[in-house]
Amino acid sequence: MAQEDVHLDDAGLALGLSLGGGGGASDAARQGTCSRLSREPRALEPSLTLSMPDEATATGSGGCGGGPSHSVSSLSVAGVKRERVEEADGERASSTAAAARACGAGAEDDDDGSTRKKLRLTKEQSALLEDRFKEHSTLNPKQKVALAKQLNLRPRQVEVWFQNRRARTKLKQTEVDCEFLKRCCESLTEENRRLQRELQELRSLKFAAPPAAASHHFFNPFTHSAAC
DNA sequence: GCACCGGACGCACTTACGTCA
DNA sequence: CCTGACGTAAGTGCGTCCGGT
Numbered sequence: 001m002a003q004e005d006v007h008l009d010d011a012g013l014a015l016g017l018s019l020g021g022g023g024g025a026s027d028a029a030r031q032g033t034c035s036r037l038s039r040e041p042r043a044l045e046p047s048l049t050l051s052m053p054d055e056a057t058a059t060g061s062g063g064c065g066g067g068p069s070h071s072v073s074s075l076s077v078a079g080v081k082r083e084r085v086e087e088a089d090g091e092r093a094s095s096t097a098a099a100a101r102a103c104g105a106g107a108e109d110d111d112d113g114s115t116r117k118k119l120r121l122t123k124e125q126s127a128l129l130e131d132r133f134k135e136h137s138t139l140n141p142k143q144k145v146a147l148a149k150q151l152n153l154r155p156r157q158v159e160v161w162f163q164n165r166r167a168r169t170k171l172k173q174t175e176v177d178c179e180f181l182k183r184c185c186e187s188l189t190e191e192n193r194r195l196q197r198e199l200q201e202l203r204s205l206k207f208a209a210p211p212a213a214a215s216h217h218f219f220n221p222f223t224h225s226a227a228c
Numbered sequence: 229g230c231a232c233c234g235g236a237c238g239c240a241c242t243t244a245c246g247t248c249a
Numbered sequence: 250c251c252t253g254a255c256g257t258a259a260g261t262g263c264g265t266c267c268g269g270t
Binding site: 117118119120138141159162163166167170 | 236237238239240241244245246247
Binding site: 118119120121156157160161163164168 | 256257258259260
């Protein structure tokens with residue numbers, strides 16, 4: 001299992017930073033420098049959607065039976081511009097073998113364009129990708145091509161893997177953040193109850209207390225709470 | 229200097245496939 | 250064997266940035 005870079009040690013300082021602020025860190029990478037986050041993230045709308053990673057359909061349609069197998073993604077209908085660019089760049093689709101392997105017996109013809117086969121990365125490929133991801137969560141084009149070559153994959157596949165990997169990391173971080181906020185909320189609720197009780201007691205003793213003694217102190221849960 | 233455009237990239241969301249209980 | 254849940258590779262659409270004109 002991969003180690004997620006989940007950092008929450010500074011009592012939630014990471015909170016909000018990772019929530020909903022996507023995009024915009026790409027161009028530094030494009031230019032060969034890996035200084036991501038050097039730029040303002042877009043809009044920063046707090047889209048706390050928290051969709052679980054697979055509430056989508058699960059239409060198991062029975063995979064590789066005897067049907068035609070396909071060369072993974074390049075079968076996609078004419079619309080994949082990046083793919084075309086990279087292919088034109090001389091990157092040959094080398095994952096056909098992997099797809100066929102993943103599909104058991106290989107019939108390596110192409111397709112009718114209506115289905116898509118799914119490549120399963122080998123353990124070695126996944127491990128190397130994971131290693132690179134630990135070093136940098138983004139790749140510049142040179143790194144991408146080199147890594148693709150090393151893995152016998154297409155650059156597009158490496159790119160997609162990194163994209164999905166970043167999404168998984170972010171999802172995990174969001175879950176951690178939510179868990180933290182939940183605990184924080186519970187703690188504040190408990191503290192609130194305690195203070196309500198305390199207030200109740202003080203009111204019941206108010207005949208003994210001087211009239212305006214305690215009126216200048218407002219409790220700020222965010223500065224006093226042990227949880228946050 | 230400014231506006232516009234196209235290319236490249238990352239992200240969110242979604243789909244589809246392989247695997248497993 | 251069938252089925253549903255789950256993990257994940259891949260597709261799509263959109264926003265952003267940058268270089269060229």
